[in-house]
Every structure is written in C-alpha cells, then in structure tokens.
Amino acid sequence: MPELPEVETTRRGIEPAVSNAVLTDVQVRNPNMRWRTPTRALKKLIGQRIVSLQRRAKYLLLGTESDTILLHLGMSGSLHVLPTQCPPGKHDHLDLEFDHKTLVRFNDPRRFGCCLVLKEPVQQHKLLAGLGPEPLSDEFDGGHLKMLAKGRRVAVKNFIMDGRVVVGVGNIYASEALYRAGIRPGIAAGGVSAVRYSGLATAIKDVLADAIRAGGTTLNDFSQADGKPGYFRHELQVYGREGQPCLSCSEPIRSRFIGQRNSYYCSICQR
DNA sequence: CAAAGGTCCTGCTCGC
DNA sequence: TGCGAGCAGGACCTTT
Numbered sequence: 001m002p003e004l005p006e007v008e009t010t011r012r013g014i015e016p017a018v019s020n021a022v023l024t025d026v027q028v029r030n031p032n033m034r035w036r037t038p039t040r041a042l043k044k045l046i047g048q049r050i051v052s053l054q055r056r057a058k059y060l061l062l063g064t065e066s067d068t069i070l071l072h073l074g075m076s077g078s079l080h081v082l083p084t085q086c087p088p089g090k091h092d093h094l095d096l097e098f099d100h101k102t103l104v105r106f107n108d109p110r111r112f113g114c115c116l117v118l119k120e121p122v123q124q125h126k127l128l129a130g131l132g133p134e135p136l137s138d139e140f141d142g143g144h145l146k147m148l149a150k151g152r153r154v155a156v157k158n159f160i161m162d163g164r165v166v167v168g169v170g171n172i173y174a175s176e177a178l179y180r181a182g183i184r185p186g187i188a189a190g191g192v193s194a195v196r197y198s199g200l201a202t203a204i205k206d207v208l209a210d211a212i213r214a215g216g217t218t219l220n221d222f223s224q225a226d227g228k229p230g231y232f233r234h235e236l237q238v239y240g241r242e243g244q245p246c247l248s249c250s251e252p253i254r255s256r257f258i259g260q261r262n263s264y265y266c267s268i269c270q271r
Numbered sequence: 272c273a274a275a276g277g278t279c280c281t282g283c284t285c286g287c
Numbered sequence: 288t289g290c291g292a293g294c295a296g297g298a299c300c301t302t303t
Contacts, residue, residue, distance in 0.1 A: 075277050110300045112277060170276060
C-alpha cells in the first residue's frame with residue numbers, strides 16, 4: 001500500500017510523538033515480519049532518546065543516540081500514535097512506547113513490512129545502499145531518467161518503479177505520473193525521448209507532492225498516524241478507473257498487466 | 272478464486 | 288563456452 005506519499009504522511013504524523021521522546025518500552029507481539037524483528041536489539045534501545053526522524057525511499061528511520069530503528073510498511077502496514085494503555089488488536093505486531101504516555105503501534109496484516117535495528121553508518125546498510133535519488137530532490141530530473149534508460153527494454157512503468165532508478169514510486173503513482181506525462185506505461189524505457197523524460201520527472205514530482213498534500217491515498221488498509229484516511233484517492237485520474245471516461249478526452253480508461261501489476265492508462269492521451 | 276499498495280532474491284536469456 | 292547485465296517470476300502473508 002504505502003508508497004512515498006503515505007510513508008511521508010506517516011512520518012509527519014508520528015513526528016510530534018517521537019521527536020525528542022525517550023523510548024520507554026518495546027512490545028514485540030509477532031516478530032515474523034518480512035525479516036524477523038530483532039526484539040533484543042530493540043529492547044537494548046530502551047532509555048534512549050529519538051534524535052532524528054527521517055524518511056529515505058519508503059523506509060522510516062528513527063535515529064536514537066546509538067542506533068537507528070528502520071521501519072518499512074510493506075504493502076499493508078500503518079503506524080498509529082496512541083495512548084500507552086490502548087489494548088492491541090489483530091495484526092498489531094509492534095509497539096514502541098515513549099515518555100508522555102504515547103506509543104507508536106505498527107499494524108500490518110500481510111506482514112510484508114519490517115522493523116530492523118541498524119548500526120552506523122546507516123546509509124551503507126544493504127537495504128539503503130544503492131537506492132536511487134529521492135524523486136522530490138533536485139538530483140532527480142529528466143536527464144537522470146534518460147541516462148539510466150539507455151538501452152533498457154523494460155516497460156517505462158517498471159523502469160520508474162525500480163528503486164535503483166528513483167525511489168518511492170509504486171504502482172498507483174506510476175500509473176498517475178505516466179498519465180500526467182502522456183506516456184504509455186508499456187513502451188520500452190530506452191525509447192523515450194529526453195524531452196518526454198523531462199515531462200515525466202516533473203509529473204512524478206507533481207503527483208507525489210499533490211498526494212502528500214492530501215495525506216496520501218487510502219484504498220484499503222492505509223490510514224494516517226491519527227487514524228484518518230488519506231484523501232488523494234479522490235484525485236486519482238486513472239488508477240482504478242478502468243472503463244470510466246478519461247478526464248481529458250472521455251475515452252474509457254484501460255487497464256493492462258505490465259510486469260505482474262495492473263496498469264491504468266488512456267489510449268488516446270498516452271502514446 | 273483472484274488480486275491487493277512492495278521489493279528482495281533466484282534463475283533464465285541474451286549479447287558480447 | 289563463459290560472463291555479466293537485464294529481465295521475469297516467485298516468494299513472503301492476510302483479507303476481501
């Protein structure tokens with residue numbers, strides 16, 4: 001579920017609760033996430049202060065005075081800020097408790113998410129090394145896409161969902177950005193011109209920024225740290241709109257599987 | 272029953 | 288024939 005806007009929305013949502021807070025307890029109810037949650041390593045951090053809260057790609061990084069707690073929400077995860085005595089429900093696999101009687105609760109039905117404890121230097125960890133640029137940074141632009149696309153035959157949609165190319169673009173926003181840029185999702189990445197990549201980079205930045213502004217997209221599981229849904233679902237122009245008229249030309253939106261994932265596009269507006 | 276927002280890993284194919 | 292890069296598919300899980 002959570003793509004970059006949802007993770008960024010979550011980061012902003014938990015920031016008041018964790019920033020400068022002292023970790024007072026850790027509850028691991030089910031460590032069987034994508035990778036086993038390191039209960040002992042987490043418990044060793046009790047008593048430490050959270051000194052930073054960053055997002056890199058779709059990873060949340062809670063910096064303590066010694067180590068960094070890495071969280072990934074996988075496909076169905078969410079974090080909520082709750083009072084400490086709040087009874088846990090189904091799929092509430094992890095609680096991080098802080099002073100001021102608040103806790104951050106990690107709920108993840110599919111358990112594709114993870115929680116790890118990273119030693120410094122964090123950026124050299126296997127999961128973080130080799131990640132492409134942040135899409136909202138100046139480092140990311142059409143020239144970057146054009147350079148990496150040289151000779152690549154993969155569909156441009158798969159190309160922009162590749163974290164080594166650019167991070168944070170998942171299935172929803174890939175379709176949305178390609179629609180905004182007027183590019184068909186199935187064409188080969190290597191065949192897209194520099195001019196069109198420039199437009200695509202801008203479209204990616206715009207759609208992600210718009211989605212963050214709306215608090216992310218809620219389809220099923222996702223909700224913000226305060227439990228409210230994200231409202232970008234109402235602004236999706238193609239994702240999930242198969243058969244409905246294109247908002248620009250009224251042609252019915254089509255869907256097609258590209259690389260195992262459903263893609264949505266307008267056959268008139270996207271070439 | 273199939274499919275759902277992610278992404279790491281394995282193994283195949285292709286071209287040099 | 289061997290090698291590396293690129294690419295497709297499987298794997299991880301539960302819920303609707």
